[in-house]
């Protein structure tokens with residue numbers, strides 16, 4: 001029998017459901033009823049030809065901000081259509097379009113995608129204001145009653161002009177349609193800045209999405225069980241994945257990712273069931289991946305320094321080590337690789353940088369200025385994770 005090189009295994013029934021980037025239908029969004037209702041309330045009037053209210057959404061990463069904004073807007077578009085009204089929308093991820101011109105162009109392009117028009121949006125040669133004029137023109141031409149713009153990751157946008165012109169579009173007579181904006185940011189410190197810049201009435205429509213708890217994460221995962229084949233998933237898998245995710249971050253994206261990764265690992269191992277062991281492996285693998293990304297961006301000497309710290313941690317019955325001890329081991333490692341060791345001061349500075357990156361944790365110890373205090377460094381993760389990350393590098 002020849003192996004099927006395209007074989008996909010017996011684990012997944014519908015892999016798409018647990019892939020990152022998948023935007024599920026509103027009925028697969030769970031544990032966000034209040035938030036959905038709030039956004040729905042803001043868009044409600046627009047489904048009947050009235051003005052949508054502008055809304056600002058804050059919250060940590062993976063708390064469903066983009067998802068809720070997109071799903072509810074899509075639903076509002078459908079409802080408006082049922083009501084014989086035209087509600088159109090544009091989703092702009094400002095981390096991909098960081099200048100006023102790029103974001104304005106993307107808004108126009110998104111609108112064109114939703115209208116039946118053969119109008120094309122020029123790529124270059126015109127400015128931000130021209131892209132917006134094209135947008136207003138299209139809204140008029142197609143008798144759009146309301147236009148909702150989602151400015152996701154708005155803190156990445158270099159300029160406020162787009163937001164300002166959207167808020168004034170109708171009153172300035174540029175557009176006949178009612179224009180509403182949903183601003184999204186995972187930087188809570190952005191709040192102050194945004195509040196200064198936009199109309200104070202916006203502050204009434206401010207929503208904060210909290211991290212998910214274990215129950216909500218369980219619901220989110222259970223809602224996608226059908227990604228897996230019937231009977232393949234051990235009962236404890238969902239509970240365990242949700243509990244770990246709730247404890248660490250409350251991030252649904254990461255939880256769904258772990259869920260998928262556990263399935264992948266089971267598939268690769270040729271297992272016929274996904275057990276909690278695969279969840280442990282998946283979490284560990286994610287940790288290694290994160291460190292790999294962190295560590296692989298570091299210059300070779302930093303890797304030697306980290307390896308020195310890992311070696312000390314393995315050899316001695318301690319987890320914290322003084323800069324001087326790490327330096328001695330580092331010098332040995334460097335020399336055995338035929339590299340010229342960096343100076344003590346340089347290594348000391350590089351070690352401090354590692355703690356900013358979250359790879360190590362640095363503490364001040366010692367007896368006051370006269371005796372000279374010193375720094376101690378500790379690896380934030382198990383040494384085998386660090387060593388794995390460097391091996392695969």
Ligand SMILES: Nc1ncnc2c1ncn2[C@@H]1O[C@H](COP(=O)(O)OP(=O)(O)OP(=O)(O)O)[C@@H](O)[C@H]1O
Nearest residue numbers: 028029030061062063064065066067186220252253
């Ligand atoms: N309530 C939910 N129900 C179902 N799936 C969810 C829910 N919330 C989040 N998810 C899943 O997690 C993923 C991440 O959510 P989302 O993109 O909305 O996060 P976010 O708050 O915008 O994070 P970021 O600040 O990083 O952009 C979604 O694509 C979806 O798969």
Ligand SMILES: [Mg+2]
Nearest residue numbers: 065066067152
């Ligand atoms: Mg988002």
